[in-house]
Every structure is written in C-alpha cells, then in structure tokens.
Amino acid sequence: MPSAEKKPQTLYDKVFQEHIVDEKPDGTILLYIDRHLVHEVTSPQAFEGLRVAGRKNIPTTPRTNFKDVKSFVEEADSRTQCMTLEENVRAFGLTYFGLDDKRQGIVHIIGPEQGFTLPGTTVVCGDSHTSTHGAFGALAFGIGTSEVEHVLATQTLITKRSKNMRIQVDGALPLGVSSKDIILYVIGKIGTAGGTGAVIEFCGSAIRGLSIEARMSICNMSIEAGARAGMIAPDETTFEYLKGRPLAPKGDSAEWTRAVKYWRSLKSDEGAKYDNEVFIDAKDIAPTVTWGTSPQDVVPITGVVPNPEDFPTEEKRKSARDALVYMGLTPGTRMQDIALDKVFIGSCTNARIEDLRAAAKVVEGKRIAASLKRAMVVPGSGLVKRQAEAEGLDEIFIGAGFEWREAGCSMCLGMNPDILSPRERCASTSNRNFEGRQGAGGRTHLMSPVMAAAAAIVGKLADVRKIANSDTAPRKASPKLDVTPEPEDLSSDDDLESIMDISENNQPHTNTVALQTASSPLPKFSKLKGIAAPLNRSNVDTDAIIPKQFLKTIKRTGLGGALFHALRYNEDGSEKADFVLNEEPYRHAKILVVTGPNFGCGSSREHAPWALLDFGVTCVIAPSYADIFFNNMFKNGMLPVIIDDKAILERIATEASAGKEIEVDLINQVIKDSSGNKIAEFEIEEYRKHCLVNGLDDIGTTMLLREKIRKFEAKRTLETPWLDGSGYLSKKGRNGPVKVEAVPVPTTNRGEVITEPLEW
Incomplete structure (x- = not known):
C-alpha cells in the first residue's frame, strides 16, 4: 500500500518533533535540549539541588580598576550571587564569560554573537526572554530554576506540545517605525494573554525585511504577548549573520554546506494548520x-x-x-x-x-x-x-x-x-x-x-x-554585527581547541552520574483543606508576586514576607490594612482564589511560587496562568487549578470571601465547600497528577529513560554533527560531542555562563 501522505508541519512542529526523546500516552514529552544558557539570578538554587541530590545581575559602572568580584560589587546580596556563580561554574566545569572578559554581557546577546544559537536547536535559560533566540528558527524558551537543574542533570525537559499561532505582518514599514513598534503594536492588539499556550511564528514581508537584530527584538517580546516562544524561519539573512561566528560551522566548509541545507528546510509547509492567526498591515503601525x-x-x-x-x-x-x-x-x-x-x-x-x-x-x-x-x-x-x-x-x-x-x-x-x-x-x-x-x-x-x-x-x-536625522536607518550600514573575536582569541583550530573540552571517547554527554542517583522527594499532595484567600485581580505578574529586589537570595526559602510586597505594605513598611493577606483569617491561607486571568505572567523566576509556598499557599485556583509560572508550581509540589467557568469560579470566590475553608481533592479532582459539598471539578494531566500524589520530582522520573537519551544523542551526532562542534574543530581524530571548556575561574571573575551538553 502507498505510504500515507505526510501532514504539513509548521516551523514549530518540525523543530519540536526533531527533539522528542520519549512521549507518553497522555502527551507528556521528554524533550532534548541542545543549548543551555545560565546566569547568576536563577541558577544558585539549581546547582544547590544538584549538590544535595549528588547530581553531577551585575553593576554596569566602569571596570577600569576591576580586580575581583568581592571588591567590585558593592551590594552584599549581589556580590553573593556573583561569587556563588563563580563557585558553581568552577565546580561543575561550565564555560564562563567573566566580568573582565570582553565577551561578557546579556545572555540573549552573547549567545547569538558567539554562534552558540543556531537554527533548528532547542535553547533554554532561566530567563523568560530566552524567546529572543527564536529569531534564528530555534525553539527557545524560558524555564524555572527547577528546570535549570533538570537540564543540567539530564540535558532534557519534560513538557507538552504548544499550540501554533501565526502573526503575519505584510507591507512596508512607515517612517520612524521599527521592530519594537511592531511587537508593541501586536501586544496591544492581542493582549498580554493573547499567545498563552502557543508558540508564535512571525512571518510576512515586513518580517522578512528585518535584520536579524530586529527579529531578535520581536521574538524577545513574544513572551510579553503570553506566548511560550516566538520563532522566525531562517533565511539568507540568518545564514549571513552566522557565517564566521566562533561557534558556528566554518563558512564554505562541507559542514557549513550540510548545515545550511538542513536550515533551509526549517520553514512551515504550505497548508500547515495554525490554532490562531493574526494578519497585520505594516502601514497601520506608528511609532x-x-x-x-x-x-x-x-x-x-x-x-x-x-x-x-x-x-x-x-x-x-x-x-x-x-x-x-x-x-x-x-x-x-x-x-x-x-x-x-x-x-x-x-x-x-x-x-x-x-x-x-x-x-x-x-x-x-x-x-x-x-x-x-x-x-x-x-x-x-x-x-x-x-x-x-x-x-x-x-x-x-x-x-x-x-x-x-x-x-x-x-x-x-x-x-x-x-x-x-x-x-x-x-x-x-x-x-x-x-x-x-x-x-x-x-x-x-x-x-x-x-x-x-x-x-x-x-x-x-x-x-x-x-527630530532631524531620524529616518532610523543605522548610522553605519552593516549586514551583521562586527563583533567576531579578534585573531588572538580564536584564530585557528588549535586556538579553539585550547578552550574546548573534547570527549576522550564517543560516549553520550548526558550527566550519567545524575541519572543513576535517586530523586529528591517532594511532599505528597493528595488533599488540601484550608482557608482560601480571594484575589480579584487580572494579569498578576511575577514582579507583583515577588518584586525583583528580593531575587538576590541564593536560597529557595525565606521569601514569604516579600509575597505581594507592594500590595501588602506601604512605603514606610507598615501593612496596608485593606489587602486580603493582611486580614484575618487570610493571614493563614493555604489556597489562593484568583478571579482574573493570566496569573503569574511575566518573568520565568521561580521565586514567585517559592514566595507563595513560604507564605503557606500550596494551591492556586484561577481561570488561566502564564505557561512558565504554571510549570514552576508543579516543580515545587504545588497545585495550580484551572477553573475557566466564570460562574463556578465566582462560587468558589464567594466561599473564600466568607472566610470559609474549602477542600481541594486532587485524587478525585474536585473542589468542595466547608460542608463537604462539591463546588467544582477540574482537569489535570495524568503525569503531573501522578508526580504530585507520589511526591516525585521530574529528574527522578527522567532517570529511568537514560538509555533512550543515549540513543537520541547518538542519532543527533550522526544527523547534525555541527551541534557537537565538528564544524569548528578538527577534534584530532576524536568522535562524539564536544563542549566549550570553562576558562579557569579565579576568585576574580564574574559574568554570564554558556554551557553545551555535559560530557561523560
């Protein structure tokens, strides 16, 4: 019989499908991660988790007299974060761009600069604006600290498929209009929850006419539209930008030719289906x-x-x-x-x-x-x-x-x-x-x-x-950034290999030590009964849940006092009497009932659920959540319940407003009032329910799939060898993946980290 005709795929479908290691009947997927960026704000707790389980932001003032982090960073909490990062990269052998390294900078700028970001890859970071890298046709998204730990330990993530959304912008951009205006206009049109649950593909003639840098700005703010990620199909503009980058395949080599051939296939097929589509005429966009x-x-x-x-x-x-x-x-x-x-x-x-x-x-x-x-x-x-x-x-x-x-x-x-x-x-x-x-x-x-x-x-x-001279064209035209490191940095294979850690064997690079270690148990969650605090607000962002001034801790605990800080306290530090968590009996709430949509939007910071947990809240009931926050709650043994029926949600909120207890029964997936009467039923994915009820963490369950991960990596090396560094290293006859080596870290440096897959 003739084979069935292949179903047209979107760009997102193609990249996602190529990285599936395992898929469960309920749709839970183990996704392989090609590239992982790490910085000081969301990593300390992840490294600490690896240590406990046996699993193997800085000043911008002039640095002319820089000696070391300890003396340079004045704020004690910031200094602790930076020094902790240095200790961690030293202990775990990660590439480190320190404070006195000219390549140091914001992760979402240095990744593309170095050619670390490549089309068709999966890219993650403990930062919601990882979506920036989608400008290259990569599937790039922010993750929480527990997921940072998961990737460091296993080179994978547990996830689900997202919806497909297309935003097409056609026509010529008016005078004074840039990519930033495009994305602000888009967000104004669809709202900050318009892309929730979806990966947005940006396309159309106006998008095609943009530089890579301008495309990065658009994908960067796709998270502000509620999306899991933003993507733009790679094209000649992409390839020209990547040519000559230190960690991209060498231009005009056989490896480069092979890579570009694959990259050209990374575009949505004709007839591919989208769950939602938005069409915009560029002439309608103003500054x-x-x-x-x-x-x-x-x-x-x-x-x-x-x-x-x-x-x-x-x-x-x-x-x-x-x-x-x-x-x-x-x-x-x-x-x-x-x-x-x-x-x-x-x-x-x-x-x-x-x-x-x-x-x-x-x-x-x-x-x-x-x-x-x-x-x-x-x-x-x-x-x-x-x-x-x-x-x-x-x-x-x-x-x-x-x-x-x-x-x-x-x-x-x-x-x-x-x-x-x-x-x-x-x-x-x-x-x-x-x-x-x-x-x-x-x-x-x-x-x-x-x-x-x-x-x-x-x-x-x-x-x-x-304003005069304001046609917005660059002062000096340039098809790509002129930021390739100078010859003394990376001038030959020998120079490159001097900063590379090349595997002595052909073994996969997943953290095998981690995969053989027992998981760290979480508290079991089966039934919760307690006071529920009503919160009548929409689009409650992570900055509102836990303001950024409290993010400098390197621990997961002690954040309860900062929960909803601006809502709970006046400028002089006194309590606002009319905020619900300052009232009795809600000071002792175990459940939060949010009546407005899009709870937890904004940053990927896991500090938000940590603050709720430290306050005593282990369950949130709301009509919808931002994707990353939703995931982060599960990673901490907490239950986010979705009740999108407004009438039912109001019934729950009414019970909460009366100061009564409610009961959340996860086993039977029902919510009851204080008398034991059922108010609502709710849905939850079978895998997540299983983990909560049994107190399992994701790393522990992933450990059981180590052989599948090994096989996936072996296949990956054969099909896309440039991701292992074969295109920019001779490797002296060695086979298998390679990793940018950590520069020896004295107690002086500080910066951002880039890692490629761990090698064992």
Missing part, C-alpha cells in the same frame, strides 16, 4: 509607546492617555484606573506632553549594535534636555561596546550628555544601582513596564531606541519623526 503598567497598554505617540471608562468591561476599566493612578497620568493628556526624569537605552530587547547606531543617528550633534536627571546607554555585551566605540558612537552619546556604561542588564530590571526612585518617569527600550519593574514606585514607558533617543533630546515623550 508606539506604553501609557500604563502592562505591555498591552499602548498608543501611537500621536495619541492621548485613554479614558478608563471607554474600556469594554469593568475588569479592564478597573485595571486602567489602577494603572493611571500608579503612572500619575490623567485621561486625555497628550502623550507628547508627558515629561520625563530619565531615559534608558539598553536591555536584551534593544542593546545591540544596530540599536545603538540608530539611536546615535538621532542624537548626533544634539544635547539631551536640561530637565532630565539622567540618560544612560548600556551596550548588551562587551563586544557590542567595543564595536560601538570603534565607530565613535560612544563619543556621540557622551557628547550629547548620555552616560556610556559597561555591558549588562542595568535598569531593565533594576537589580543593581541603576534604578528609578519612586514616581520617577523613564523612557525605556526594555521589555516590561510592570509596577516597580525599574525601581519601587518607578514609572516606565516602553518604546524603540530611536524613540527613546528623541525623548532624551526633548525631555518628554517625543515623536522621532519630528
């Missing part, structure tokens, strides 16, 4: 800015602050009212009349050389407004900084009155001294404008680099199209 406390709160720069009473539902009206109170804005105010205190150009969204060139073109020959307290430019990596300085961009910014900083995340998340003071207003090229994101009480307006540059000159939110 865009945010007015509120969510990335979906956007208007054209020519617009005005909206009136909350114009929103269609009371839920949205309340959200808008709250946002305007926080932002200190009045409905009807012209956006261009809003005065600023600070301007920030940087972040993993917009700190690449192309961004800096475009911003420099706007400010060249001008001065920032005298009314500004501060304007900063923070390059995304040491190499971007060096390239910008070689082109004289630093002189343009400094001459205009900007601060020219060292590479880092800086004011994007405000975990170092680069923060806003309460009620200060900032024009920012970062990706989130949540309450307190850039500093407690700080007010953030998101926009593109050229718009931020224009705002700095005017001192208010400004239309870049009114």
